[in-house]
Amino acid sequence: MFRHTARVLATAVATALAATVVPAAAATATAATPSTAAKSDPFYTYDSSTPLSSYAPGTVLKKRTLQYHIVGLPTPVKAIQLLYRTSDAQGRPAANVTTVVRSIKGDGSKAVSYQSFYDSLNPQDGPSRAIAGSITLGGVIANTENLFLVPLLTQGYNVVIPDTEGQTADFAAGPEYATNTLDSIRASTTPEAGTGMNADTRVGLMGYSGGSIATNWAAALAPAYAPDVNKRLVGFAEGGLLVDPAHNLKYVDGSLVWSGVIPMAIIGVARSYGIDLKQYMNSYGQQVYRDLEHGSLLDALGHYPGLTWKKLAKPEYADPNSVTAFVEAVNKINLGSAATPTVPGFIAQGNGGVVEGTFGNPPGIGTGDGVMVAGDVRALARQYCATGNGSIAFHQYNLLSHVPVAAAWAPGAIGWLGDRFAGKPAPSDCGHIAPGNSLAPEQPTSVS
Numbered sequence: 001m002f003r004h005t006a007r008v009l010a011t012a013v014a015t016a017l018a019a020t021v022v023p024a025a026a027a028t029a030t031a032a033t034p035s036t037a038a039k040s041d042p043f044y045t046y047d048s049s050t051p052l053s054s055y056a057p058g059t060v061l062k063k064r065t066l067q068y069h070i071v072g073l074p075t076p077v078k079a080i081q082l083l084y085r086t087s088d089a090q091g092r093p094a095a096n097v098t099t100v101v102r103s104i105k106g107d108g109s110k111a112v113s114y115q116s117f118y119d120s121l122n123p124q125d126g127p128s129r130a131i132a133g134s135i136t137l138g139g140v141i142a143n144t145e146n147l148f149l150v151p152l153l154t155q156g157y158n159v160v161i162p163d164t165e166g167q168t169a170d171f172a173a174g175p176e177y178a179t180n181t182l183d184s185i186r187a188s189t190t191p192e193a194g195t196g197m198n199a200d201t202r203v204g205l206m207g208y209s210g211g212s213i214a215t216n217w218a219a220a221l222a223p224a225y226a227p228d229v230n231k232r233l234v235g236f237a238e239g240g241l242l243v244d245p246a247h248n249l250k251y252v253d254g255s256l257v258w259s260g261v262i263p264m265a266i267i268g269v270a271r272s273y274g275i276d277l278k279q280y281m282n283s284y285g286q287q288v289y290r291d292l293e294h295g296s297l298l299d300a301l302g303h304y305p306g307l308t309w310k311k312l313a314k315p316e317y318a319d320p321n322s323v324t325a326f327v328e329a330v331n332k333i334n335l336g337s338a339a340t341p342t343v344p345g346f347i348a349q350g351n352g353g354v355v356e357g358t359f360g361n362p363p364g365i366g367t368g369d370g371v372m373v374a375g376d377v378r379a380l381a382r383q384y385c386a387t388g389n390g391s392i393a394f395h396q397y398n399l400l401s402h403v404p405v406a407a408a409w410a411p412g413a414i415g416w417l418g419d420r421f422a423g424k425p426a427p428s429d430c431g432h433i434a435p436g437n438s439l440a441p442e443q444p445t446s447v448s
Helices: 003-021 024-030 036-040 127-131 139-144 146-154 174-188 210-225 245-252 258-273 283-292 324-332 374-386 402-421
Strands: 060-070 073-087 093-101 110-115 158-162 202-208 233-239 345-350 392-397
Touching: 060 127, 073 127, 073 174, 093 127, 093 174, 110 146, 110 174, 110 210, 127 139, 127 158, 139 146, 146 158, 146 202, 146 402, 158 174, 174 210, 202 210, 202 402, 210 233, 233 402, 245 258, 245 324, 258 283, 258 324, 345 374, 345 402, 374 392, 392 402
Parallel strands: 110 158, 110 202, 202 233, 233 345, 345 392
Antiparallel strands: 060 073, 073 093, 093 158
16 A cells, blocks of 8 residues: 555655764764754744734744755755744744655645644744754654655655744644644645745645644634635644543653653643643752753653653642643643644554553553553544544554654555545444543642
8 A cells, every 4th residue: 555655755765864864973073052043043933023913823923934954954855934923822923933844746635734743841942943944853853754755755745844843943832733734725825925825725734643633633623713724725644643642641650761751741741831830840840841841852862761750740749630730721732622724644652662661551441552542542532523523544553663653653644645646535443443541620629
């Protein structure tokens, strides 16, 4: 299945690896410090005297064309970057950046919005910065995703790559990921953008891991937030999905590799919704908070083996649900409480998390791929099937963990999107998806 796509992807992997091996040492040596140019780049600043709130979401505010960089090295490929108006997690007007690489076939009728899994608390790690030539530790992740982008371009798609976390790096804030993604599509298809696309361009959504957060939330919020975009969506393809963050924190609690996402989630939630969670942390928790406040996933993975919420929190807050502000915030980013997408979906999820050092199997939560909870993803897929969307394709890789599932998922996702653009009927696994977990909102508990 999807043999042609698999061959193209394999060729892309070899090409991208050849392009990145030479500068790898230099990237490692300079990764910890973003370049001065990237820090001070005026393109990212909305500096007009006109209030940002006076513009409609998706309005292009600035535009530039530059060479596409891979690990700091320029390539012959041209990219268009746009500063556009959007909304943050709290619904406030914000400016964000997206990147468009035009179809090599000059076809403006179809595009894939690719949501990166750059997962960082540092705005300097966004994909637009890496594409513009900045080299940071967290930005290395965005560079590796060229393996997924090359096949899309060779198949004639325009590729849109939003900085899904916004300019303050609001990690894990799904609703903000969605508005940044949907308004990026709006901006990229306006005449002012000069991308060759327009209001009739059909769009597919694609993302893995952190990119799946943006992909699914965008599909869920599009009917209400951006009906003009929703009517052009052909579908969403995603893998390694974060559904109920409260469950994920319990699942990775004490794990060997992925426990570092616990403080990342605490910081991301606090930043996104303007709440102070440091007051609930003990001295060690506050030190970890400071260490990761501007860190990326690569600063967290494997750096805190065995870390638990209890090791970070003051004794009276040993139960995370005793922090009411935290419970309220994580409930806002629970996909189980969001609307059902109206377009077809392709969802893949691993369940071999022991391979990546996550041995947890909490009651009511179960196992996963090392960081994402398989039962949550099954429950969400079943919920979509039961609430009017019968075009959900689902595959669970029981023997694979989070990282290798990405390689298994990508060819299928690209092929599945290709079929949607071709107008083929969307396959359905509704009725064949195993039961999952309850996705009911978390309830606060009293402080012990």
